[in-house]
Every structure is written in structure tokens, then in C-alpha cells.
Amino acid sequence: MAKSRIMVVEDEPIAAMDIQAGLEDLGYEVPAVASSGEEAIRLAADISPDLILMDITLAGAMTGVEAAGRIRQAQQIPVIFLTAHQDRDTVVQARTAEPFGYLNKPCDRLSLRNTIEVALYKSAADARARDAEERLRLGLQRLVDERTGDFERTNQELFEFCYALSHELRAPIARLQGMSAALLEECSACPREKPRIFAERIHHASLQQRKVVDSILTLSRISRIELQRREVDLSAMADRISEVLRAEGSRPAVSIAVAPGLKALADPVLMQICLENLLRNAVKFTAHTPEARVEFGRERQDGGDVYFVRDNGAGFDMKYVEKLFVPFQRLHSQTGYPGTGNGIGLATVSRIVKRHGGRIWATSETDLGATFFFTLTGC
Numbered sequence: 001m002a003k004s005r006i007m008v009v010e011d012e013p014i015a016a017m018d019i020q021a022g023l024e025d026l027g028y029e030v031p032a033v034a035s036s037g038e039e040a041i042r043l044a045a046d047i048s049p050d051l052i053l054m055d056i057t058l059a060g061a062m063t064g065v066e067a068a069g070r071i072r073q074a075q076q077i078p079v080i081f082l083t084a085h086q087d088r089d090t091v092v093q094a095r096t097a098e099p100f101g102y103l104n105k106p107c108d109r110l111s112l113r114n115t116i117e118v119a120l121y122k123s124a125a126d127a128r129a130r131d132a133e134e135r136l137r138l139g140l141q142r143l144v145d146e147r148t149g150d151f152e153r154t155n156q157e158l159f160e161f162c163y164a165l166s167h168e169l170r171a172p173i174a175r176l177q178g179m180s181a182a183l184l185e186e187c188s189a190c191p192r193e194k195p196r197i198f199a200e201r202i203h204h205a206s207l208q209q210r211k212v213v214d215s216i217l218t219l220s221r222i223s224r225i226e227l228q229r230r231e232v233d234l235s236a237m238a239d240r241i242s243e244v245l246r247a248e249g250s251r252p253a254v255s256i257a258v259a260p261g262l263k264a265l266a267d268p269v270l271m272q273i274c275l276e277n278l279l280r281n282a283v284k285f286t287a288h289t290p291e292a293r294v295e296f297g298r299e300r301q302d303g304g305d306v307y308f309v310r311d312n313g314a315g316f317d318m319k320y321v322e323k324l325f326v327p328f329q330r331l332h333s334q335t336g337y338p339g340t341g342n343g344i345g346l347a348t349v350s351r352i353v354k355r356h357g358g359r360i361w362a363t364s365e366t367d368l369g370a371t372f373f374f375t376l377t378g379c
Helices: 013-025 037-047 064-075 088-095 109-187 193-222 234-247 268-284 318-323 342-355
Strands: 006-009 051-055 079-083 101-104 230-233 255-258 263-266 293-301 304-311 360-364 370-374
Touching: 006 013, 006 037, 013 051, 013 109, 037 051, 037 064, 051 064, 051 109, 064 079, 079 109, 101 109, 109 193, 193 268, 193 342, 230 234, 230 268, 234 255, 234 263, 234 268, 234 293, 263 268, 268 293, 268 304, 268 342, 268 370, 318 360, 342 360, 342 370
Parallel strands: 006 051, 051 079, 079 101, 255 293
Antiparallel strands: 230 263, 293 304, 304 370, 360 370
């Protein structure tokens, strides 16, 4: 069995010789003796002993405590302090270097051996623990890398699937739109009512399918777009969206109030999609509300900025609030409030807000309107 290699750091030559002789009598190997902290650091790096017996008070600018700390930091070599001082301040000072033992000089052979053996055992146990921790870390890192790779592949496959699906569906839907539009024109002068109604329904269904496909493709792209944050004038953006909504003619009388001066550090493309979905959703659900009102603004909550879009429309029952941001979930009938299903638009909004490190939630009462709140980090 190989002897444990112990380096002695002692600035008194006679004391150093006595310690070296004692260690060799106990069966240890002493590969080096240092007389200063600087020399101890150099020798420890060269020979990497199993343990160091270090005098706290050394000649030179560096104390044994400082030398031990630097050695432990660089090489994790256990250190036992030797000192003739027994005062509490010395002990407290020695603790800063995290020693494996503490012996008062002169020490008897039995105490020296027992302290060394305990220190060597503890050092070996610590090394095993570090190795196990490193193996665990590497194993977890490999697992994370594998799962990340699986996720990226799945995400890529999902994106390719959505793109292929939308691409393959767009062509037949476009043909269906064209033919249904031609059929509708032919049936406009038809004396029979049923063919005209059927043509209208086919044309409406084709338009609806096109919107669904476009919404799915937009939703799938949101997570892949690289954020380009810059200062965005949300008020100006909301005003432009409001003008478009009024120009569409569906609700020209709706009142849309936009608070001035609202700005955020965000991606302008994604925020355009976010606000358009929220405002369009609010306008849609005021379709049966006299004196319809929609408001975009900002307020302070819990010390932070919270943006909101509020309307006085149909509202919803809060027991269904968890369905709001799930694709293809509807809280209202298609007949009363036509669209692709509010889940697609709101799911897109939710994904955009999360991409900006924020969160989104809603409050509502049936027939008393709804308010959608969202936050953005970096604002």
C-alpha cells in the first residue's frame, strides 16, 4: 500500500526536522518541506501532496492561513494547521481557510496520526462526493442536451408539418373560393333561392377555412421568430389598427379609445399581431352591444406597468377562463360571433406575450364586457 505523502510548511528549521522525523516514524512520506507561504504554494503545485501540515505563523508577507486558502482553492489539498497559539482569534482566523484539522505545537505522535488519518479520510470522502456530483452534473447535462435536441427536432417537425399542411390546403381552398365566387355570381340572378343560399354558404366556408389555415400558420411561426426589441409606440400602433377596423365596415360606429403616449421595448411585428388580435376580438364581441366601446390603456399594478384592452360587449363566464388561450376553444356560438374561434387569436397573443417575458390574463362578466391584461418585460 502506497504511503500517504505529506508536505510540511514550517519556518523554524529545528521544528520542521522534528515534524518530518515524526511523520516518517509514523509511516508517512514527506516529499517536501517549505518555510514560507509562497514556497508552499509553488511546491504544492509541483508535487500535489495528499495532505499539508501548515504552520499558521510563517516568515514573509504571507500567513499560513492565506497560503492554505490559495492552495485549497487551486488544488483541493487538505490542510491541517499547526500553531503554538491557542487563543480564540487564531482559531477563528484559521477557520477561514477551511482546514481539515487543528493541532497545537508541540503535539504527540498519537494526536498527529489520528488527526492526519481523519483528515485523509474526510478528504477522500469529499473527493468521492465531488466525483459523484460531477458525474451527476454531466449525466443531467447529457439528459438536458438530449431532451433539448428532441424538443428542437419535434418543434422543427411540427413547424414543417404546419407549413406543409397550410401549403397543401391553401391551393384547394383558393380553387374553392374562386369556384364558389363564380357560382355565387351565376346564382345571383337565379330565380330559385336554394342554389343561391348553397353558393353563399360554400363561399363563406371557403373564406373561413382560409382564415383558419392562415391563423394556424401564424401561431406556429410565433415561437420561431427572433425577437427584435426596440421602442414601439403602442398608442400609434393601436390607432392605426382602430382605423383599419372601422374601415372594414363591420362596426363603423364602435368607439375605440386609445390612451396616448404608451410605449414599450418590444418586437414591433409581434406587437402588431398582438394588438390587432386583442382589438379585433374586442370589437367582434361588441357586435350586439348598443353604444359599443373599446379601450386600450395602461395602469399600474403591484409596482409595474400593465396594459389592457377593455370592451363593454358580450363578456364571458369566468369559470371558462382557462379555455381562453387554448387554440380552437370557443366561449360563444359561431352564429352570434363568427370567426376562426377566439382561441387561435388569443393563443397567438398569449404566445407573443410569453415570448416577451410577460403574462396575460382576463376578467369578465357575462353581458358586461371583458378586460384583457398583459405585461411585457423590459418596458
